[in-house]
Every structure is written in structure tokens, then in C-alpha cells.
Amino acid sequence: MDVAKVFENNKQWIKEKLTNNPNYFNELGIGQNPELLFIGCSDSRVTAEELMGLGPGEVFVHRNIANMVISIDLNVMSVVNYAVDHLKVNHVVVCGHYECGGVKAAMQSADLGILNPWLRNIRDVYRIHKNELNAISDENKKYNRLVELNVQEQCVNLIKTATVQKASRDRGLIVHGWVFDVNTGKLVDLKIDFDNILKNIMEIYHLD
Ligand code: CO
Secondary structure, three states, X not given: OOHHHHHHHHHHHHHHHHHHOOOHHXXXXXOOOOOEEEEEEOOOOOOOHHHHOOOOOOEXXXXXXXXXXXXXXXXHHHHHHHHXXXXXOOXXXXXXXXXXXXXXXXXXXXXXXXXXXXXXXXXXXXXXXXXXXXXXXXXXXXXXXXXXXXXXXXXXXXXXXXXXXXXXXXXXXXXXXXXXXXXXXXXXXXOOOHHHXXXXXXXXXXXX
């Protein structure tokens, strides 16, 4: 890859933006007011804004391996706190994707060093949903289902936080679980039952 090409592309991009709106960057410089926090996988095939048809300023983004929301990860927790409490987003999305290398790696019998504790959280998702997953004989279908269940469990992890509980109660914030199908480009809404999960979670994880 010729890195110089990136800077050429950037010049071209600026030109296109200014052709459509001469004030584009002046407006961008004023500040951001995103309505959506997107937590996705770092996979290079999964773009955040592009696949949703959104542009700069419209979505606050956090990405890590396998779109995980781990309660002791200062990085993701800071992003959630800042986006919800300060930027006041009302939609938080966990977006997984089929063919996720992180999810596949998590189920292999291999010592992956520093990745072990990170991916262990996906094995925990498998353990919780073992009966459903073990009933699927097709390996690919099983991985796809694990991708979906992982998204669902990361949504549950979000709902366990005081930040989300408070914003949900005070102004109706909603958590969404989506999956990006890299084979078709389609964004799939898993339609997780936010209200029901919230209700069940509150019995044990009520913080605010
Ligand atoms: Co991935």
C-alpha cells in the first residue's frame, strides 16, 4: 500500500465536500451533536458511518475486537459515559458482523496470549447459550448464531451500567443490537427486547 495515496485521497475528499458545501469544514469545526453511539468490531470490512449512510459528526464510534462491552474496560466504559452523559445520545448500538474472526478465534483450542482474557468473554457467551448453540450442527450457522448472541449479551452488559439505566429512565435511551452481513452488505436488526431485558436485569443489577 502506498501511504502517499492516502494523502492524495484526502485532498480529493476535501474538494468533493467543498464542492457540495463550501462551509462544510467551518460547520464541522463548530462541534459535534451525534445522536447515535456505535460500538462495532475493529474488522477492516466493517465501516461505521459508511454502511449506515452517515457522515462526520453524526455518529460517535467505538470499535474493538468482536465489539465487546466489558465492565472493567476503561476504554469502552469511558466512551459509553461520554457519549451518553455528555453528548446525550439516545441510541446505543452494538453492531457485530458475520465472519467475525474474533468470535471464531474465541472458540479455538489455542493459547492466543494477551487475546485470551479478551476472547474469554465470548466463551462465556457460549457457555450461557450452550444448549441452543450445541443443537446447531452446521458449523458456519453455529458461528453466525454465536455472533448474534454475542451482540445480545454485549447489549445486556450495556444495560447493566448505571449510565444506561439512568439515561433510559430519564430520557428514554434505547440499546440496539445489530449485525452487519459482510457477505451481502446488509445491516440486520436483531430486535433485542430492550424493555424486557432492562426489566429482568434490574432485579440483580439495579444501580440507578
Ligand atoms: Co469481527
